[in-house]
Amino acid sequence: MTEKTRRKPRQARAQATVEAILEATFQLLESDGLTDLTTNHIADRAGVSIGTLYQYFSDREAILYALSKRQSDDVRKMITALVLEAPETSGVRAIIRALMYGPKGSPQTRLILSDALFRSGGSDEMSRQHYAFLESVSGQQSFNFPHGREAAFILTHTAVQLLRAAAGEPELQLNPDVLEDELVHLLESYIENLNARVERARA
Template identity: 55%
Template sequence: MTEKTRRTPRQSRSEATVEAILEAAFQLLEQDGPDALTTNHVAERAGVSIGTLYQYFGGKQAILAALAQRRAEAARDRIADLVITRPELGAVRLIVRTLITAFEGAPATRRALLDALFLEGGDQVIMRHHQSFLEAIAGKASLGFDLSPEAGFVLTHAVVGLLRAATIEADLQLDPERLEDELVRLMEAYVFALLSARNARE
């Protein structure tokens, strides 16, 4: 079945089937690791036929990409909500923590999902989420500083880039709590600098 004719879930039953497939894939990732993941195993765990699975997904990589995309979108929407409702500097930790926990699970699971996200979306995947985030907060957020395109780029790319590097460089065995502290330190310093720059001009 080609991608053009593959079904898109619209009814509640179809959505439940897709949810079951994605949840089964995540469970198997955690249980056996990405190398052991197969569409047959996913279908069996989800309680659907392999034919049903292929009605919605082209294969293992498509399942991983969909799982990663959902988690990325949920994190992006959560951060947009935080920026709109809690623009104070203290919300930085909540934003960083949301990014850190966006791809939960074992290191191998997080690596597989991040790889799938970038394989599916290419080098433009972060840019698309960046643009969607800016659209979500446009006219709704009171940041207290000038969000130039350059500042927005740094704010939305810095932590994501470092977290991806930490996932790839798993041999460093970085402590998650200490890494969170350092990322918060980085972002708070940058936001404070933006606030100071605006105050100096006024």
């Protein structure tokens, strides 16, 4: 079956089937990890036939990508809500917390989904995070600086990549509260440095 003819989850029943497949995948990742994750196991946990599963997803990787993309979308929506609901208080810390605690699951599950996201749509997904983060930060008066694309790239990618690295090194036993503080200090210091350089250039 080609991707063009693969069924799209437009009807409520079809959407419910897709949700069941994604939820089953998440549960299996949480309980058993990636090693024994197969489409047969996913279909069995979801309560659908393997044929039904393949009507919606071409393989395991496609399921992982769909699940990881949903996680990414949820985080982006969380960041957007933070800015829209409380623009006067939203800032770097709120965004860092959304990135740290928005994704569901254990650190291992989050890392697996992060890897799947990067394998299947890495540059596009990073751009989506990039613009969401940039829009949030740029909307704050205290962070109002004439930034270039390079500075914006550093701001958005630093947090995502460092958190991804932290999830991949659980043996370090990093304290999440301390990690949050350090990421906030890092990004706020960079923003202050950008502002200082702009002021020196104007003098």
